[in-house]
Amino acid sequence: MELIIGDKVWSTWSMRPWLALKHVGAPFTETLIHLRRDSHPTTHDAIVAAGSPAGLVPVLKDGGVTIWDSLAICEYLAEKFPTAKLWPTDPVARALGRSAAAEMHSGFSALRGEYAMDLALRTRVNVSAATAKDVRRIVALWSELLTRFGGPFLLGADWSIADAFYTPVATRLRSYGVALADHGDTGAARDYVARLLQTQEFLEWERGALEARSKTSSADDAD
Ligand SMILES: N[C@@H](CCC(=O)N[C@@H](CS)C(=O)NCC(=O)O)C(=O)O
Structure with missing residues (x-):
């Protein structure tokens, strides 16, 4: 492949x-x-x-x-x-996971448009009202699924496509210093962000991203 x-x-x-x-x-x-x-x-x-x-x-x-x-x-x-259980075998969990992934795929346009992913960025912003609405919805969605299936991932014990779909959101929340407590989180969403950013797969992707970025910066410096 x-x-x-x-x-x-x-x-x-x-x-x-x-x-x-x-x-x-x-x-x-x-x-x-x-x-x-x-x-x-x-x-x-x-x-x-x-x-x-x-x-x-x-x-x-x-x-x-x-x-x-x-x-x-x-x-x-x-x-x-x-x-590999990228989706759970339980049809209800699978349908809810697909709903969550589809909502990400077609939605959250304010967050996506205003706060582009940049894995090398660390800052703190006051998000716009439109993005705050998206973040509040994401916190509610995550909290509901984490409670329903018992975590540590959205559909329970196994990491799934739903978690893959929200990993870039976790990086944006970290990059722009968004405090989830200001958007309805009681701690579950914050902990979930930390968990997504610690998976082996994400850490490998991030290493590749930062290595490529440092090579580009050195090449730019040489110009
Ligand atoms: N809905 C598509 C969106 C794909 C998409 O927008 N890809 C962007 C990169 S993240 C792209 O190819 N942009 C082309 C460009 O920047 O010229 C998907 O889920 O695969």
């Missing part, structure tokens, strides 16, 4: 299936396409040439098949590797 991704420091949609693939443990090669068209004007052409009909990353190639959306890739992996 080959996974085509964007820069690890920024590309939230690439991170999700990458975490799922690492969790599954299947061998895969990784092809990186630099994003940010101002500095990489050929991004779109490179993604299309790599075989993405939508001109977006991530893309998974498996044999003759090309899958070009983060959620579709994760669903494919769940079906291809059932023993």
Whole structure:
């Protein structure tokens, strides 16, 4: 299998299936396409040439098949590797997990638009009213699932696609210094953020992101 991704420091949609693939443990090669068209004007052409009909990353190639959306890739992996339990076997837990992942995939536009993922960033902001609304909803959703299934992950004992989908949110909350207690959290959401940021898969992604960032900075310094 080959996974085509964007820069690890920024590309939230690439991170999700990458975490799922690492969790599954299947061998895969990784092809990186630099994003940010101002500095990489050929991004779109490179993604299309790599075989993405939508001109977006991530893309998974498996044999003759090309899958070009983060959620579709994760669903494919769940079906291809059932023993990895990327979704729980209980249909209710699975349906709630899919609802949570789909809500992330299609929603939270204020948080996503105003506070881009940047794994190297640490700051403190007063979030806008629109983002505060998104954060409050995320805290409520996480708290409800953590209570219902008993944690430590959203659907219970096993890390799932729902957790993959919210890991980039956890990085944004850390990067922008968002205090979840100001948005309805009684501690469960804060602890869940810490847990997502300590998984082996995320730490490996983060190491790759920061190494790439330091190489880019050294190259920029040399200009
Ligand atoms: N809904 C798509 C969204 C994919 C997406 O927006 N990818 C961004 C990178 S995170 C992209 O390819 N941007 C192309 C560009 O920056 O030119 C998915 O879930 O895969």
